[in-house]
Amino acid sequence: MINEVIINRLDELIGDYDTPFFNYLLYSYDLSLNECELIIEELKSDIDSNKFVSDNIVATLDDYFNRRVTSLEKQDKIEYLSKLLQKDSPFYIKCLKNMIFRMKMLI
Numbered sequence: 281m282i283n284e285v286i287i288n289r290l291d292e293l294i295g296d297y298d299t300p301f302f303n304y305l306l307y308s309y310d311l312s313l314n315e316c317e318l319i320i321e322e323l324k325s326d327i328d329s330n331k332f333v334s335d336n337i338v339a340t341l342d343d344y345f346n347r348r349v350t351s352l353e354k355q356d357k358i359e360y361l362s363k364l365l366q367k368d369s370p371f372y373i374k375c376l377k378n379m380i381f382r383m384k385m386l387i
Contacts, residue, residue, distance in 0.1 A: 283327050289337050290327070294320060301338070309345045315352075319344050 294302050297313065306316055323344050326332040332340065364371045 283330070286327050286332070286337060287324055290320070290324065290341070293337065293341070305341065305345055309349050311345070311348070315348065316345075319348050 293299060297306075297316070302316070305311075306313065309316075311319075320341075323332065323341065363369060366372060
């Protein structure tokens with residue numbers, strides 16, 4: 281029963297993805313509409329499975345969006361670093377040459 285009330289309140293805040301609050305979330309976190317829908321579905325799923333415990337749905341939504349943005353930023357950094365460390369990347373080759381040069385200097 282409580283879960284239904286929370287989901288109804290969430291639906292009121294979000295509407296058909298056209299409420300001022302949803303637009304605030306969409307533009308302030310610079311996410312795609314698809315990303316926002318995924319976050320909201322994740323929250324609804326957590327509410328249904330009783331993983332969600334909070335009286336403040338607005339703060340919780342904000343927290344879910346913050347976590348998603350942080351996760352995406354980490355993913356972007358990992359992808360960037362993995363591209364740098366590919367065997368055929370100029371950065372990787374330069375690092376290897378530098379390491380070899382330094383090792384020769386030590387010998």
